[in-house]
Amino acid sequence: MTLRVRRRSTLPAVLVAVAVSLTGCSQTTSHLDEYNELQQGNAAPAVAPPADDPTVGDVVPVPGAVRALVGSGDRVAAHLADPPRLVLGVVEGTRWTEDRTVDLPVDSGVASAGHDGTVLIPFGDGLVVVPPFGTERRLTGLGGVTSAAGLADGRLLTGSSDGTVTVREPDGRELHQVRGLASVDRLTVASDGSVTALSRPDTTIASIDLGEDTAGPILRVGKGAGMVTEFSGDAVVASDTVGGALLVYSTSPVRLHQMFPVAEAPWAVSEDVSRGVVWVASTGTNTLQAYDFGDGLGSRRAEVGTVRQPDALVVTDSGTVVVGSADGSGLHLLRPTLSEPAR
DSSP, X not given: OOTTOOSOOSOOHHHHHHHHHHSOHHHHHHHHHHHHTSOOSOOOOOOOOXXXXXXXXXXXXXXXXXXXXXXXXXXXXXXXXXXTEEEEEEEETTEEEEEEEEEOOTTOOOOEEOXXXXXXXXXXXXXXXXXXXXXXXXXXXXXXXXXEEEOTTSOEEEEXXXXXXXXXXXXXXXXXXXXXXXXXXXEEEOTTSOEEEEETTTTEEEEEOTTSSBOOOEEEOSSXXXXXXXXXXXXXXXXXXXXXXXXXXXXXXXXXXXXXXXXXXXXXXXXXXXXXXXXXXXXXXXXXXXXXXXXXXXXXXXXXXXXXXXXXXXXXXXXXXXXXXXXXXXXXXXXXXXXXXXX
């Protein structure tokens, strides 16, 4: 991984080391060739094959395709399409009970988590701020917003397609800008306050120092970064959708720690605090996998079939895994059992 170098086509050194240790020279060369032939950047969820009905958990129908899931405690908000709206509800075991719906702009982007259970939905000219209770707010006149996050002190962060992260007052007023990325497609704020931005066009991840004018360090994320989520307080986990891998980064500053293969076309990722694992949903196989990073290698602790096109994923504080289908198959709620960790 090279600092501030984008569109690099060679295999990351950490993956080369793993390949060399596990295979002979000719087989390693073949894997390198196959990896480097993959199209890079601009990742999107892969079109999923047909799926059988899940054999564990419960499937709850919802009126539309699920674009994103945002959780806080045991409350889950489902961002639905056609028409765009946010449906908020409470999860108890494998049941989900709706309690209110918020209509969204027709050009809304993908919902993300703010601070203290707030849900943030970007749209063409601003941001919709939906608290867990009470009335939503629409902040307009912000220009094109592609992503958003919230800070513990109430300030907001917005990202744009031109690669700018803007720090804002709670009312949307601009305070500062951090530039230097190709795009800002996802923003995360770890519990230690460190901010990380994901840029899909050039598949990079960057530290965002809110006191600086330029983003950095900037590191490559595999072949095609899909999603990124907070992990363990001072780290993030990113899915390499094109390369079929998970990558773990520390966030202050951003630094790669682990990288390992997972099921085909991983997209949504979510930390499971109750079990100490990270779940990843792979649209190439319509499966969920749980990974334990405690051994430093990323051991798989579970693999479960789920609904078709599992583009959205969240885990509640009590351990219910909620998967959202982008083809209208509903929400899959389950409480899986993990295998014993490898010794």
